[in-house]
Amino acid sequence: MSRNDRDHDVVLFGATGFTGELTAAYLAAHAPDGCRWALAGRDREKLRRLRERLAGINPACAGLPLLHADAGDPRSLREIAAATRVVATTVGPYVRHGAPLVAACAGAGTDYVDLAGEPEFVDLMYLRHHERARESGARLVHACGFDSVPHDLGVLFTVRRLPEGVPLRIDGYVRASGAFSGGTFASALTAFSRRRQTARAARERRGVEPRPAGRRISTPLGRPHRSREAGAWAVPLPTVDPRIVARSAAALERYGPDFRYRHYAAVRRLPVAVGGVAGAGVLYALAQFPAARRALSARLAPGEGPDAARRARSWFTVRFVGEGGGRRVITEVSGGDPGYGETAKMLAESALCLALDELPGTSGQVTTAVAMGDALIGRLVRAGIVFREVSPGGRG
Secondary structure, eight states: OGGGSEEEEEEETTSSHHHHHHHHHHHHSSSSSTTTEEEESOHHHHHHHHHHHHHOOOOGGGGOOOEETTTOOHHHHHHHHHHHEEEEEEEHHHHTTTTTHHHHHHHHHHHEOOOOOHHHHHHHHHHHHHHHHHHHHHHHEOBBBBBBBBHHHHHHHHHHTHHHSSSSEEEEEEEEOOOOOOOHHHHHHHHHHHHHHHHHHHHHHHSOOOOTTTOOEEEOEEEEEEEETTHHHHHHHESSSHHHHHHHHHHGGGGGGEEEEEEEEEEEEEEHHHHHHHHHHHHHHHHHHHHHHHHHHOOOOTTTOHHHHHHTTTTTEEEEEEETTEEEEEEEESSSSSTTTHHHHHHHHHHHHHHSSOOOOOEEEEOOOHHTTTHHHHHHHTOOOOEEEEEEEEEE
């Protein structure tokens, strides 16, 4: 079936979960008239109750289609993939539950977006489904939430303000205030516990993924330091974000012949920075033991998360310092609640962008910068996320 002949433009899978419901509410309020979207999940009664709540936001949602799909039932996933142009999924941890849906979308030529911040999952999906997606025309776009949209698109925004055809150096400094949901915490624990599998998947991907001819891309870890530009202590942040940025840089020649990106957490006070590193180390160590993982997981169950008042107080800022060709520029991406409110917005706008906008011809596993780039930046700006130039390019 042609993509244009399908029943739906967007299907939201996992709509009754914590982040899924926030994404559904965003779509109810902001999907344009004529956008054909649907809710999917394994519990029809929960979907029905969600639809009733969405109708309170937008009466037109009273007629939203409800589709049965279960992460453990590949046939149901193939059915929803064949019925829509784009699937957006919030069902994680992705390394446990996500692969069958990626396979279904790659096979059906259906665009796919998720919130995966799990490097192992992203690498495995490249190894297993990138080539099939290229053949079918599907765009598989991982990390469409706070991991890694502000960082990937923020670097693209910064690159466009630096000279072309020269080596570029960009550092990103992340500041955020927010709270975890049970699902996010479970995904983090799962990723921490699978260090060997994560390293193996990365190694296998490096062995087969083409490298850009005549160009160099690097994402060194960096070192802790006091950053004058960020006004804070900078602590290396070894998340999935630098890997996503590197893949955008490898695919887009605009990033220059020699591109380097370093990624940091920006912390105002040194004791807080030291405590954060120590706390992360303890959590990582505990995650290696099944009994400790179970005890930690029990403290915040999947489906639980910060209430509306807590989310309203949350915020994020990512400051980028870019240099190249004798020029220097400082930019910033900022918004509200990073983990949930803004993440739901980013996922929903990514799905709408793929479904409705005129975009570059891409397929396979691609990043937000490669697949959507300026179109998605424009959508996010109109949705209230700020992309701005703090200091215009000058002599470095």
